[in-house]
Amino acid sequence: MEEWLIPAERRGRGSSVRSGEMAKLTRLIDNEVFWAYAAYATIVLLKMMLMSSVTAYFRITRKAFVNPEDTASFGKGESAKKFLRTDPDVERVRRGHLNDLENIVPFLGIGLLYALSGPELFTALLHFRIFAGSRILHTFAYLIPLPQPSRGLSWAAGYVVTISMAYQVLKTALYL
Amino acid sequence: MEEWLIPAERRGRGSSVRSGEMAKLTRLIDNEVFWAYAAYATIVLLKMMLMSSVTAYFRITRKAFVNPEDTASFGKGESAKKFLRTDPDVERVRRGHLNDLENIVPFLGIGLLYALSGPELFTALLHFRIFAGSRILHTFAYLIPLPQPSRGLSWAAGYVVTISMAYQVLKTALYL
Amino acid sequence: MEEWLIPAERRGRGSSVRSGEMAKLTRLIDNEVFWAYAAYATIVLLKMMLMSSVTAYFRITRKAFVNPEDTASFGKGESAKKFLRTDPDVERVRRGHLNDLENIVPFLGIGLLYALSGPELFTALLHFRIFAGSRILHTFAYLIPLPQPSRGLSWAAGYVVTISMAYQVLKTALYL
Secondary structure: OOHHHOOHHHOOOOOOOOHHHHHHHHHHHHHHHHHHHHHHHHHHHHHHHHHHHHHHHHHHHOOOOOOHHHHHHHOOOHHHHOOOOOOHHHHHHHHHHHHHHHHHHHHHHHHHHHHOOOOOHHHHHHHHHHHHHHHHHHHHHHHOOOOOOHHHHHHHHHHHHHHHHHHHHHHHHHHO | OOHHHOOHHHOOOOOOOOHHHHHHHHHHHHHHHHHHHHHHHHHHHHHHHHHHHHHHHHHHHOOOOOOHHHHHHHOOOHHHHOOOOOOHHHHHHHHHHHHHHHHHHHHHHHHHHHHOOOOOHHHHHHHHHHHHHHHHHHHHHHHOOOOOOHHHHHHHHHHHHHHHHHHHHHHHHHHO | OOHHHOOHHHOOOOOOOOHHHHHHHHHHHHHHHHHHHHHHHHHHHHHHHHHHHHHHHHHHHOOOOOOHHHHHHHOOOHHHHOOOOOOHHHHHHHHHHHHHHHHHHHHHHHHHHHHOOOOOHHHHHHHHHHHHHHHHHHHHHHHOOOOOOHHHHHHHHHHHHHHHHHHHHHHHHHHO
């Protein structure tokens, strides 16, 4: 059972009912890896969602909006129009948000497939934790901002870890 | 079987073959939740994809392009260059599209994990429907545009529902 | 077992142990489809990640940055400030990257659900390959750039294939 959760090397083409026993053992390990993935994926997604709130916070405190309907409460006509402007802090948060999207989407997809490819728990946790840590560091490095190469290195750590998981997924998929 | 689909509270560490029976019952419920997720995830993704077509429609009708190669059919040189411009309607649709991305990506990831965490069908449907409704309302509020706080509230509804699902996922993942 | 992997038309509500046999057969097919999805999803995500590196490459070679802290190595004050500018090549890669995000996110979600809806391997491979091909062509069409409608057509191919998979997912989800 759960044959698609068994790592390729342990899986035979003509699997008998007995192989279900092995699958079960593997699956219990996969369970832990899967829910470890679930926890870290949820954490990085919540962190990414936080960026929306930070953007809204900066837009309101800096009074810097894009949509005319958002400035209606500041009065009509020219008096409200001056709030339709870009603010360096708002733009910085938005760049951080977009960078999150660009990097968390690959992690979501590749990480899920990696978790289902039957890696060892220790290795999987190492990957997930480096990724989550790299994105949290990246946010601090971007928003404070810290001098380079802090932001560059934190981005690179998550990038390399995602490629390492992608390699594992492709190996599993092609050995099938 | 399907043990990773069983909610943590019903799952024992040293599960015997008999626990497979319970798993089976749970899985049948999970089935419905999973495919409910599938339906709503597909609907919001199709809605998001529609934004690409709306952008293309406005670019062509407003004659507002970004890439020089896109204006080649309007003639060469200066006559085509005047179509390389931004248009408020195009920019509005693009902002709506980006907001979709920023909010639908967390729903995709967290919603899938939530559906696999074994929630009750009624609760799950409530979450999925509020989210899908909030994104559809958000699009209308952005494109018409409706006066605030329509757009703000429709965005917030989807945001809160995603956090509620994230809480459930983390609870399941950490009880494992 | 794996009942949620069985296409709706073959699945009975009151499934007996015997239906597990059928499920197993179906699952073996699903296995192949699932890992085919895994391979193509990973390939398009790696391609998308490549856009980050291409952006970084152009930013460094064209000396065109957004963040003041990125130009610190070029000296202080006014001498570094002139590198805070937009460059047409950098902007072009960034647009390609955003277009990837807008199209690969729907593929990731809908493609996964489609792979779990029990399609035939041949049909599934056709969908996955057209999508992956369309995104690779789109990148070349955008970055070289090729004259239109190369970019438009390559984008449309991936769009249509995703809608075709979405239709299959909705059919499976609603027949449950």
